[in-house]
Amino acid sequence: xxxxxxxxxxxxxxxxxxxxxxxxxxKASPKNARKTPHSPATIEAFxxxxxxxxxxxxxxxxxxxxGEGVPTGNYxxxxxxxxxxxxxxxxxxxxxxxxxxxxxxVDAENDAHEISLDENMTREAMHxxxxxxxxxxxxxEKGYGPEEIGARFGVxxxxxxxxxxxxxxxxxxxxxxxxxxxxxxxxxxxCVSEDQDxxxxxxxxxxxxxxxxxxxxxxxxxxxxxxxxxxxxxxxEAYEAEGGGVLRDLFTEDGGGWLEDxxxxxxxxxDKLTGLADEAREREGWKWA
Numbered sequence: 001x002x003x004x005x006x007x008x009x010x011x012x013x014x015x016x017x018x019x020x021x022x023x024x025x026x027k028a029s030p031k032n033a034r035k036t037p038h039s040p041a042t043i044e045a046f047x048x049x050x051x052x053x054x055x056x057x058x059x060x061x062x063x064x065x066x067g068e069g070v071p072t073g074n075y076x077x078x079x080x081x082x083x084x085x086x087x088x089x090x091x092x093x094x095x096x097x098x099x100x101x102x103x104x105x106v107d108a109e110n111d112a113h114e115i116s117l118d119e120n121m122t123r124e125a126m127h128x129x130x131x132x133x134x135x136x137x138x139x140x141e142k143g144y145g146p147e148e149i150g151a152r153f154g155v156x157x158x159x160x161x162x163x164x165x166x167x168x169x170x171x172x173x174x175x176x177x178x179x180x181x182x183x184x185x186x187x188x189x190x191c192v193s194e195d196q197d198x199x200x201x202x203x204x205x206x207x208x209x210x211x212x213x214x215x216x217x218x219x220x221x222x223x224x225x226x227x228x229x230x231x232x233x234x235x236x237e238a239y240e241a242e243g244g245g246v247l248r249d250l251f252t253e254d255g256g257g258w259l260e261d262x263x264x265x266x267x268x269x270x271d272k273l274t275g276l277a278d279e280a281r282e283r284e285g286w287k288w289a
Contacts, residue, residue, distance in 0.1 A: 012063050012071050015108035021075055022099040023087050027064065029076035033117035038082050041154070046086025048154030051095060058103045059083055062112050075104060078112040079119045128166075129178050135160060136167030162188075162250045170196040172203060181208050188251040189215035216249075223247060223258035224265055231259060234268045242268065 013019055038046075049056075059080025064072045077084045090096045107115060138144045144152070146160040153160075169177075169191050176182035189212040190199045202218045210218075226236060226246075236259070240246060245260040259265050 013106045013108070015106060017106045018058070019075075019104050019106060020101045021061070021104050023084075023091060023096070023102050024098045025074045026059070026061065026084050026087075026102060026104070027074050027076055028081055028084070029062070029078045029112055029116070031076070031112040031116060032078060032081055033113055034081065034120055038085060042082060043085045043089055045154035046082050047089040047093075048152060050083065050086050051090055052152045055083055055087070055102065057083070058105050060107050060115065061104045062107055075106075076112070077104075078107065078116050080104075127178060128184065129174055132163050132167035132169075133174070134167075135163045139164055158250070165191045165194065165250050168194055168196075170199040170203075173199055176203075176208055183212075185212040186210070186215055188212070190219065192216055192219050192249050192251070193247055220247065220258045222262075223260050224262055226257050226259065228259075230265055230269050234265065234272055239265060239268060 057080070059077045061075035061077050064074040064076050066072050084102075087096065087100065087102065091098050091100060135149060138149055139146075146157040146164065150157045150160045166187060169187060173182060173187060173190050177184070177187050186208070190202065193199065198219065202215065206215060206218055224231060231239070236246060239259060239261075242264060244264045246257050247260055248257040
């Protein structure tokens with residue numbers, strides 16, 4: 001079907017007609033079953049997707065009529081309000097014009113409230129595991145970095161890094177998560193490290209019913225927390241400058257982590273203590289310290 005541009009306010013398109021309508025002639029339908037507004041994050045995600053890929057699924061609309069039953073020239077969006085708001089956000093940011101052409105489909109037969117309810121009730125959300133692995137494929141197959149993926153889907157680069165880490169979990173962990181025998185907080189605890197062999201080892205060691213904090217502790221038992229007094233004494237920067245690896249926790253607000261090379265850390269502690277002792281000897285004129 002070829003989309004037709006709207007003609008006059010008095011022209012009422014037939015059911016199933018595909019039209020090209022200016023964005024500023026699309027209005028929210030009062031019959032939309034979704035009364036809870038879309039969150040700013042959701043609208044941001046719609047806008048990001050539309051900016052990169054366009055509107056992949058045309059909104060469904062009905063003709064707006066005045067009190068006399070005459071078409072006003074505007075259209076009420078019964079399915080696709082999130083897409084409309086995403087477009088409006090792009091227009092507000094001057095990324096598109098207020099009159100940006102939008103392809104829509106007219107529904108002149110079904111009850112607007114009912115089809116809106118049907119659209120929301122029959123939609124099944126993607127399982128988070130599918131999303132994690134889809135982001136991972138974009139990174140591996142397309143070469144997209146966290147910033148680019150985030151821009152394409154309206155989420156922060158940090159959120160993308162979290163999902164990429166989860167998407168690279170050992171297959172056994174992902175299968176357990178899909179089956180519901182492993183909760184998301186447990187999966188994130190396993191994914192504090194990208195080492196799949198270590199993930200499998202800990203899974204076999206603690207089982208799938210262990211609390212997340214215990215899993216995280218098992219995953220990092222041979223490492224030193226950044227809160228350790230030795231780390232505070234030496235400094236993470238000095239440790240990294242010597243080639244020491246740091247295991248960063250992407251799933252905590254404080255962005256904590258663990259130092260992986262304990263031998264290097266202890267050597268740096270010893271070196272710094274020796275240096276401080278030498279300085280004290282020179283400053284105080286001591287013969288020993």
